Amino acid sequence: xxxxxxxxxxxxxxxxxxxxxxxxxxxxxxxxxxxxxxxxxxxxxxxxxxxxxxxxxxxxxxxxxxxxxxxxxxxxxxxxxxxxxxxxxxxxxxxxxxxxxxxxxxxxxxxxxxxxxxxxxxxxxxxxxxxxxxxxxxxxxxxxxxxxxxxxxxxxxxxxxxxxxxxxxxxxxxxxxxxxxxxxxxxxxxxxxxxxxxxxxxxxxxxxxxxxxxxxxxxxxxxxxxxxxxxxxxxxxxxxxxxxxxxxxxxxxx
Amino acid sequence: xxxxxxxxxxxxxxxxxxxxxxxxxxxxxxxxxxxxxxxxxxxxxxxxxxxxxxxxxxxxxxxxxxxxxxxxxxx
Numbered sequence: 001x002x003x004x005x006x007x008x009x010x011x012x013x014x015x016x017x018x019x020x021x022x023x024x025x026x027x028x029x030x031x032x033x034x035x036x037x038x039x040x041x042x043x044x045x046x047x048x049x050x051x052x053x054x055x056x057x058x059x060x061x062x063x064x065x066x067x068x069x070x071x072x073x074x075x076x077x078x079x080x081x082x083x084x085x086x087x088x089x090x091x092x093x094x095x096x097x098x099x100x101x102x103x104x105x106x107x108x109x110x111x112x113x114x115x116x117x118x119x120x121x122x123x124x125x126x127x128x129x130x131x132x133x134x135x136x137x138x139x140x141x142x143x144x145x146x147x148x149x150x151x152x153x154x155x156x157x158x159x160x161x162x163x164x165x166x167x168x169x170x171x172x173x174x175x176x177x178x179x180x181x182x183x184x185x186x187x188x189x190x191x192x193x194x195x196x197x198x199x200x201x202x203x204x205x206x207x208x209x210x211x212x213x214x215x216x217x218x219x220x221x222x223x224x225x226x227x228x229x230x231x232x233x234x235x236x237x238x239x240x241x242x243x244x245x246x247x248x249x250x251x252x253x254x
Numbered sequence: 255x256x257x258x259x260x261x262x263x264x265x266x267x268x269x270x271x272x273x274x275x276x277x278x279x280x281x282x283x284x285x286x287x288x289x290x291x292x293x294x295x296x297x298x299x300x301x302x303x304x305x306x307x308x309x310x311x312x313x314x315x316x317x318x319x320x321x322x323x324x325x326x327x328x329x
Contacts, residue, residue: 059271117268118301118309186302189268245269248299251292252273253280 004243011046011232011239018043022222036220037086043228044079047235048072054238063117064241070110071196071234074103086219092159104169107200111176114193118184136175140168147208163214170204188244195237199230206230256283257317261293264313268300290314290322 002010018039025032051072058065081099088094115122122128144164152160177197184190206226210217217223258281266274281289290310297306307324314322 057270059266062270063267064270118305184301184305187298187300187305189301245273245300248296249269249273249276251295251299252276253292254276 004239007050007239008236011236014043014046015229015232018228019225022220022225032220036224039228040082040086040219040224041079043231044075044082047231047238048075048079050235050238051075054242057242058245063113064245067110067113067117068238068241070106070113071238074106074110075231075234077103077106092155092214093162097162100166101169104173107173108176111173111180115176115180115183117189118180132175132179136172139171139175143167143171147211163211166207167204167211170200170207173200174204188248191244192237192241195233195240199233199237202226202230202233257286257313258283258289260313260316261289264309265293265296269296286317287322294324 021035021039027035051068054068055065055072058068060066060069077099081096081103084099085091085094085096088096112122119125152163155163174197177193177200181190181193181197184193203226206223209223209226213223258277261281262274262277265277277289277292281292283289294306294310297309300306301309
């Protein structure tokens with residue numbers, strides 16, 4: 001059985017390979033399009049597979065298992081969206097957006113389960129929820145104040161809402177992720193969530209760059225690497241979750 | 255529910271079903287201190303001492319009559 005360090009190294013090597021593909025742009029346009037489409041699908045399947053292993057490890061009835069399940073469901077939703085978007089031919093708005101947007105509530109549920117692992121009563125603690133909501137509203141407002149490019153009068157209302165909406169959704173996801181990490185910083189539970197936070201941050205960076213360049217963006221763009229590496233970071237997070245809890249449970253009598 | 259059952263549930267929710275089974279199988283309600291100590295050790299490593307103490311404090315409040323000693327440095 002491969003140890004967890006080797007699994008992480010393998011993911012890192014795969015990340016280097018896909019970065020090289022996007023920089024070197026091998027073959028003609030058709031070959032490159034087929035190659036990057038394959039990379040897209042394989043890169044999403046990796047964390048889905050590791051996630052299913054992790055769910056089996058923790059059990060679906062545990063909070064850890066539920067949290068991982070919803071991250072896996074999010075990745076599946078985004079993979080379906082990626083496939084639809086690829087088939088739709090780079091359309092600015094398509095059915096793919098339904099699946100992209102559906103990923104965010106799934107990820108939010110995963111984070112809430114993550115918070116419930118350390119604070120089972122979080123959903124009844126109105127002060128904390130109010131504080132997190134307030135910080136989110138302030139950050140979203142600050143984003144639109146500083147990045148006025150977020151609204152393009154030359155495209156439709158729906159296109160504007162969708163292009164900018166992803167950035168807003170990313171910001172809304174990052175706040176509770178950071179809240180979770182800040183509460184357990186001295187424990188090993190923070191380690192996998194640091195990977196998840198890095199993935200969420202990469203999604204935000206990718207979506208901001210897309211927001212600025214959506215007119216010139218096409219599938220196979222190096223920008224895709226932000227989302228691909230985010231997928232891989234979710235996979236790495238699941239490995240770290242299993243590894244770190246495994247170290248702690250060795251304290252139990254066998 | 256006994257302290258052992260509650261701690262098995264608590265650890266199972268964080269470390270998985272195998273951990274819950276191990277607590278049920280290898281620990282006895284006759285020695286609550288041992289169960290508490292292992293839970294405190296594992297939870298402190300997992301989510302930090304402060305969060306672990308708060309979680310165990312809440313759980314222990316159900317068992318007022320148990321004479322549990324907390325580890326040095328615990329609140």
